[in-house]
Amino acid sequence: MLEGKVAVVTGGAQGLGRAVAVRYAAEGATVVVSDLDAGAAEETAREMEGAEGVACDVRREADVAQLVAGAVERHGRLDVMVANAGVSTVGPVAETSLEDWRELMSVNLDGVFLCVKHAGPAIAGSGGGAIVTMASITAMAGVPLLAPYAASKAAVVSLTKTAALELRDQGVRVNALCPGFIGTDMVARHRAELEQGLGIDLEEALEHAQGGFGSEADVAGVAAFLASERSSFSTGSAFVVDGGATASLV
Amino acid sequence: MLADVDVEGAERAASELDGDARAVRCDVTVAAEVVGAVEATAAAFGGLDVLVNNAGVEISKPMVEHGDEEFSRLLAVNVGGVFMCSKYAVPALAEGGGGAIVNIASVAGLGGSPLLSAYCASKAAVIRFTEVCATELRDQGIRANAVCPAFVGGAMVDRMVGDFEAATGQGFEDVVAAKQGRLGTAEEVAETVAFLASDDAAFVTGAHYVLDGGLTAALL
Numbered sequence: 001m002l003e004g005k006v007a008v009v010t011g012g013a014q015g016l017g018r019a020v021a022v023r024y025a026a027e028g029a030t031v032v033v034s035d036l037d038a039g040a041a042e043e044t045a046r047e048m049e050g051a052e053g054v055a056c057d058v059r060r061e062a063d064v065a066q067l068v069a070g071a072v073e074r075h076g077r078l079d080v081m082v083a084n085a086g087v088s089t090v091g092p093v094a095e096t097s098l099e100d101w102r103e104l105m106s107v108n109l110d111g112v113f114l115c116v117k118h119a120g121p122a123i124a125g126s127g128g129g130a131i132v133t134m135a136s137i138t139a140m141a142g143v144p145l146l147a148p149y150a151a152s153k154a155a156v157v158s159l160t161k162t163a164a165l166e167l168r169d170q171g172v173r174v175n176a177l178c179p180g181f182i183g184t185d186m187v188a189r190h191r192a193e194l195e196q197g198l199g200i201d202l203e204e205a206l207e208h209a210q211g212g213f214g215s216e217a218d219v220a221g222v223a224a225f226l227a228s229e230r231s232s233f234s235t236g237s238a239f240v241v242d243g244g245a246t247a248s249l250v
Numbered sequence: 251m252l253a254d255v256d257v258e259g260a261e262r263a264a265s266e267l268d269g270d271a272r273a274v275r276c277d278v279t280v281a282a283e284v285v286g287a288v289e290a291t292a293a294a295f296g297g298l299d300v301l302v303n304n305a306g307v308e309i310s311k312p313m314v315e316h317g318d319e320e321f322s323r324l325l326a327v328n329v330g331g332v333f334m335c336s337k338y339a340v341p342a343l344a345e346g347g348g349g350a351i352v353n354i355a356s357v358a359g360l361g362g363s364p365l366l367s368a369y370c371a372s373k374a375a376v377i378r379f380t381e382v383c384a385t386e387l388r389d390q391g392i393r394a395n396a397v398c399p400a401f402v403g404g405a406m407v408d409r410m411v412g413d414f415e416a417a418t419g420q421g422f423e424d425v426v427a428a429k430q431g432r433l434g435t436a437e438e439v440a441e442t443v444a445f446l447a448s449d450d451a452a453f454v455t456g457a458h459y460v461l462d463g464g465l466t467a468a469l470l
Contacts, residue, residue, distance in 0.1 A: 160467075161464075161467035161468075162467075164464045164467050165464050165467060165468050168431050168463065168464050169431070180453075210453075211388045211389075211455075214453040215453070218452055218453035218454075219453075221449075221450030221451065221452070222450065222451065222454065224450065225445045225450060225451075230441040230442070230444075230445060231441070231442065231445075231461070232438055232441075233399070233400075233434040233435070233438040233439075233461040233462070233463055234442070234459070234460060234461045234462070235463060235464045235467070236462075236464040236466070236467025236468070237459070237460040237461075237462070237466070237467065239457070239459060240454070240456075240457040241451075241453050241454045241457070242453070242454075242456075242457070243388070243453050243455060243456075244381075244384040244385050244388055244455045244456035245456075246456070246457075247380075247381035247382075247384045247385055247455070247456025247457070248381065248382075248384075248385045248456070
């Protein structure tokens, strides 16, 4: 599906990013696995054919600019950017420090902004391609204790729409991917806090809402579709992969 | 299995496809014909895995000029047909361990468009109907999703262009270029339908996937 394409995946050493990178490589893409943790990026890249690991702090513009420029220099082009790197916190709005809020936004929103800003022209210069931003269904509905995360993801969806319109004439499609609750380390880390804070059994709640946890591979399948020419008329939209969670009011 | 009220057209189309394709007459507003189409499919191929609810009609004229009966007729095909086919396909889909329903909705189900009052209402109904099906059918392993294309090149758009230009005073091509970059193609819609029917979309249900060149992303 992605033969001959060069793709960058930020936050690619673990979780959803890693699953997307693995799938892209399996589909024939040359994958630049970018991660804050250089060692983890390289280790992940070694598991794939034709991939490389690159250190990148998506909060730093110089890092993101170099990530994109380096990919183009070494591989001659850039076709796909997956702006995936993200972090999460758990806690009520009333107890969230401004510092923590800004720190989360610097990764989840600034990071996606910088990736779109720098990858857009590079992809356009390669004749067009696709940007996939990693949002979340928390962009569409509230979840107590996840305000900073949800707000950052809603902003990512908004940024995606405007960037799509600006880049359309240059052949660059921009779409947001909105997973439901996926069985990632990120969710596992917050599980106890969420269960205690919300007074729920997460497994039970998700069974009802989305038929259980989604898998990382489930998200990677949609990410592959959005990066490929199979979705050539889609841009500026949010693609939900959530087992029906947002389809139901109750 | 190609199901159509125009069974000769369906047979012609089936003969042009690679693989084992067949045709059956089906008026999606008639329960007996829908049941017959599902049974014919199961008999011919040994089961049913995917239902694409595509049959639909359009009316393009001002709301006050929609005829009372033609309005009802449109809803009967565009919404009633989706209901009818989904309802009668579920047992066959479930029997095979699950499957996928893909409904052809439209961006007209997400926002209003002049002259398309009945059509817009019908496609909005299809999106909502899809969401309920997804929730109700999940435990049977059946996923239900919708696709929402913007204007796609083809007979339906050809029929509408004159009315659209007369009513809005805008050139259709200009509107398409400004709002969605270009016309979509039927093949592009087919790719998204194929994706939603595939295992890659295993965790996608109750969703509506938009292919509109940015039309619904824009405010202006």
